[in-house]
Amino acid sequence: MSVTISDVARRARVSSATVSRVLAGKPHVSDDLRQRVLTAVKELGYKPSRVARSLRVQRSNIIGLIISDIQNPFFTSLVRAVEDMAYDHDYAVLLCNSDENIEKEALYIELLLAEQVSGVVITPTRETNNPSRRLIAAGTPVVAVDRRMHDLDVDTVVVENIGSSYELTSHLLGHGYRRIGAITGPATSTTGRERLQGYTQALEAAGVESVQDLIEMGLPKEDFGYRAMATMLDLSRPPEAIFTANNLLTVGALRAVYERSLQIPDDIAVAAFDEMNWTSLVTPGLTTVVQPTYELGCKAAQLLLRRIEGDNGPVQKIVLTPTLCIRGSCGQH
Amino acid sequence: MSVTISDVARRARVSSATVSRVLAGKPHVSDDLRQRVLTAVKELGYKPSRVARSLRVQRSNIIGLIISDIQNPFFTSLVRAVEDMAYDHDYAVLLCNSDENIEKEALYIELLLAEQVSGVVITPTRETNNPSRRLIAAGTPVVAVDRRMHDLDVDTVVVENIGSSYELTSHLLGHGYRRIGAITGPATSTTGRERLQGYTQALEAAGVESVQDLIEMGLPKEDFGYRAMATMLDLSRPPEAIFTANNLLTVGALRAVYERSLQIPDDIAVAAFDEMNWTSLVTPGLTTVVQPTYELGCKAAQLLLRRIEGDNGPVQKIVLTPTLCIRGSCGQH
DNA sequence: GTGAAAGCGCTAACAG
DNA sequence: CTGTTAGCGCTTTCAC
Numbered sequence: 001m002s003v004t005i006s007d008v009a010r011r012a013r014v015s016s017a018t019v020s021r022v023l024a025g026k027p028h029v030s031d032d033l034r035q036r037v038l039t040a041v042k043e044l045g046y047k048p049s050r051v052a053r054s055l056r057v058q059r060s061n062i063i064g065l066i067i068s069d070i071q072n073p074f075f076t077s078l079v080r081a082v083e084d085m086a087y088d089h090d091y092a093v094l095l096c097n098s099d100e101n102i103e104k105e106a107l108y109i110e111l112l113l114a115e116q117v118s119g120v121v122i123t124p125t126r127e128t129n130n131p132s133r134r135l136i137a138a139g140t141p142v143v144a145v146d147r148r149m150h151d152l153d154v155d156t157v158v159v160e161n162i163g164s165s166y167e168l169t170s171h172l173l174g175h176g177y178r179r180i181g182a183i184t185g186p187a188t189s190t191t192g193r194e195r196l197q198g199y200t201q202a203l204e205a206a207g208v209e210s211v212q213d214l215i216e217m218g219l220p221k222e223d224f225g226y227r228a229m230a231t232m233l234d235l236s237r238p239p240e241a242i243f244t245a246n247n248l249l250t251v252g253a254l255r256a257v258y259e260r261s262l263q264i265p266d267d268i269a270v271a272a273f274d275e276m277n278w279t280s281l282v283t284p285g286l287t288t289v290v291q292p293t294y295e296l297g298c299k300a301a302q303l304l305l306r307r308i309e310g311d312n313g314p315v316q317k318i319v320l321t322p323t324l325c326i327r328g329s330c331g332q333h
Numbered sequence: 334m335s336v337t338i339s340d341v342a343r344r345a346r347v348s349s350a351t352v353s354r355v356l357a358g359k360p361h362v363s364d365d366l367r368q369r370v371l372t373a374v375k376e377l378g379y380k381p382s383r384v385a386r387s388l389r390v391q392r393s394n395i396i397g398l399i400i401s402d403i404q405n406p407f408f409t410s411l412v413r414a415v416e417d418m419a420y421d422h423d424y425a426v427l428l429c430n431s432d433e434n435i436e437k438e439a440l441y442i443e444l445l446l447a448e449q450v451s452g453v454v455i456t457p458t459r460e461t462n463n464p465s466r467r468l469i470a471a472g473t474p475v476v477a478v479d480r481r482m483h484d485l486d487v488d489t490v491v492v493e494n495i496g497s498s499y500e501l502t503s504h505l506l507g508h509g510y511r512r513i514g515a516i517t518g519p520a521t522s523t524t525g526r527e528r529l530q531g532y533t534q535a536l537e538a539a540g541v542e543s544v545q546d547l548i549e550m551g552l553p554k555e556d557f558g559y560r561a562m563a564t565m566l567d568l569s570r571p572p573e574a575i576f577t578a579n580n581l582l583t584v585g586a587l588r589a590v591y592e593r594s595l596q597i598p599d600d601i602a603v604a605a606f607d608e609m610n611w612t613s614l615v616t617p618g619l620t621t622v623v624q625p626t627y628e629l630g631c632k633a634a635q636l637l638l639r640r641i642e643g644d645n646g647p648v649q650k651i652v653l654t655p656t657l658c659i660r661g662s663c664g665q666h
Numbered sequence: 667g668t669g670a671a672a673g674c675g676c677t678a679a680c681a682g
Numbered sequence: 683c684t685g686t687t688a689g690c691g692c693t694t695t696c697a698c
C-alpha cells in the first residue's frame with residue numbers, strides 16, 4: 001500500500017541497507033549510490049515508517065508529557081515549551097492528563113512504556129513512592145518539573161517557591177497588613193508545602209503569629225479557592241489580606257470576594273502566586289509572582305533530550321527564580 | 334530485556350498465537366489454556382508492546398490532534414475533551430501546534446502519517462487546499478473542528494458563528510449603540526469570516542451602516558487585538574462599542590482600553606466572543622458568547638472514533654450552539 | 667481449539 | 683563501500 005524502503009531500494013537498484021544508510025546520513029556510501037537513493041526517495045515520495053523504526057530500535061521518537069491538567073493555564077505554556085523543543089528535535093509529544101490521580105498517572109506511565117517512548121517529562125502527583133519508578137526501572141529517562149520526587153534521583157526543574165512566597169508575603173506585611181490569610185495546595189505537593197512555608201517564614205520574620213483559621217490547604221482547584229476564601233471572609237474576624245498560592249485558587253478566591261462586593265485592596269488585599277493574561281486587566285491589577293513557565297518546560301525538555309542522547313552526567317536539580325510583579329491589589333506601592 | 338509474548342507463551346506452555354487470542358478476547362480458546370495464559374501474564378507482568386502491534390496491524394492506537402496553539406485557552410478544553418475520549422478508548426493523543434502555519438501543519442501531518450495514527454482531529458489553518466488531503470488520501474479518518482474545510486468532505490464540528498455574533502451585536506444595538514467596531518480574525522478563516530458576517534448582518538438588520546474604519550481583521554492574537562483597538566480609539570470619532578471576535582483579541586483590546594483609563598461601558602461598551610474564567614471577575618463583568626468548547630472536542634473525538642471503528646455512513650456536519658452570557662460591559666440590562 | 671510460520675518495515679551486524 | 687541476513691514483538695492466515 002504505502003511505499004516502503006524496499007520499493008526505494010528496488011528503484012535505486014541498491015539494497016535496503018544502503019537506503020537506510022543514506023537516509024540516516026551515515027558515511028561510507030559512494031556519491032553515486034547516495035544520489036540514486038535520494039532521487040528514488042523523491043520520485044516515490046518515500047517517508048520512512050516511524051513505527052517500523054521504533055520497533056527495530058526499541059524506542060519510539062516520542063516523548064511522553066504527563067501533567068495534572070491541561071486546562072490549568074499554568075501547564076499550558078509548559079506544554080508548549082516541551083512541544084517546541086520536541087518538534088525541533090523530531091520528537092512528537094504524547095500528552096497525558098493525570099488529574100492529580102495517582103492511578104491515572106500509573107496507567108499513563110504503562111502506556112508510555114508500551115509505546116516505548118524515548119523519555120518522559122512529568123509533574124509528579126506525589127513526592128514519594130510514585131509510579132515513575134517504573135520508568136526508571138525500564139531505563140526510560142525521566143525529568144520532573146514543577147514538583148520534586150524525593151525518593152527518585154532524577155533531573156528536576158522547579159521554581160524557587162519558598163523564596164518567592166516569602167517575598168510576596170513580605171510585600172503584604174510591608175503594606176501594614178498583619179492578619180494575612182493563605183490558601184494553598186495540599187501539603188503533599190511540593191508547591192503546596194513550599195509556598196506555605198514561605199508564607200509562614202515571612203510572618204515569623206516579621207514577628208506576626210500565624211493563625212490556624214487563616215490557613216487553608218486543599219486541592220489546587222478553583223472550587224477549593226472559592227470555598228476557602230468564603231470561609232475566611234465569613235469569619236468573625238476576617239483577614240485583611242490574602243495570599244493565594246496558585247492561579248486556580250486565585251480565581252476561586254476572587255470569586256468569593258467579588259460575590260461579597262468587597263473592595264480590593266481596602267476591604268481585602270490580594271497577593272497571588274502565578275501570573276495570568278488578565279491580571280493587569282482587573283482593577284486594581286493583581287500583584288503576582290510570575291513563574292517562568294515556558295522556560296520551565298524548555299529546561300525540562302532540554303535535560304530530557306540530553307539524557308535521551310546518552311548523557312550520563314550527574315543528576316541535575318535546576319531551580320528557576322520567579323519575579324514579583326507589583327500592581328495595585330495590595331494597596332499603593 | 335522486557336517480557337514478550339513468547340515469554341508468556343513458554344511459561345503457559347502454549348503458542349504465542351494463543352496468548353494473542355486470549356489477550357484480544359477472541360473466542361475459540363479453551364478455558365484451560367485461557368486460564369494458563371492469564372496467570373502467566375500476571376506472573377510475568379507482561380504488557381504487550383503497542384509498537385509491535387502497531388507495525389503488525391499497520392495502525393497505531395494513537396490519534397493526532399492538530400490545533401493552532403495550546404496556549405490559546407479556547408483550545409485547552411477542546412484538547413482536554415479529545416484526550417478524555419481517547420483515554421476511555423485506549424488511544425493516546427499526539428499533540429501538535431500548527432501556529433496557523435500551513436507548512437508546520439503539513440509537516441505534522443506527515444509525522445502523524447509516519448506514526449500511522451488511527452485518525453486525526455484538526456482545526457485546519459486554511460479552508461481550502463490544505464494538507465489534510467494527504468490524510469484522506471492515505472485513508473486516515475479526519476475530523477475538522479472549529480473551522481471548516483471546503484474542498485474536503487470530512488466530518489466537521491463547529492459552532493453557530495454567524496447567529497451568535499448576530500445576537501451579540503444585536504445586544505449592543507439594543508443598548509442604543511450605533512457606532513460599533515469589530516475586531517475579528519482573518520477573512521480566510523471560518524471563524525473570522527462568519528463572525529464578521531454576523532456582525533454585519535446585525536447592523537444591516539438595524540439599518541445601521543457599517544463603517545470601514547471600525548472593522549479590523551487580522552491574526553487572532555492578543556497583539557493584533559491591542560493594535561486594532563488602539564487604532565480605533567485614536568480615531569477622531571472612536572466607536573461607542575466594540576465587538577471582539579475571540580478571546581485573545583478581547584484581551585488585547587481590553588489592554589488598549591485599560592491603558593487609556595477608559596470606563597466600560599460608559600466610554601466604550603464591550604461585547605466579546607469566548608468565555609474565559611475571569612470574565613465575571615472584572616468590573617463590570619464581560620458580556621460574552623460562551624462556546625461549548627469541551628463539547629466541541631467531545632463530539633469531534635466521538636465522530637473520529639466512530640470512523641476509526643469503521644463507520645462508513647455519510648459525512649456529518651455538526652453545528653453546536655453557543656449561549657449568550659450577559660453581564661455589565663454593554664451597560665445595564 | 668491450537669500451533670507453525672510468515673511478515674509488517676526497518677536497522678544493524680556481519681561478510682565480502 | 684555494499685549487500686545479505688536476521689530479527690524487533692506482534693497478529694493472522696493456514697493447517698491440523
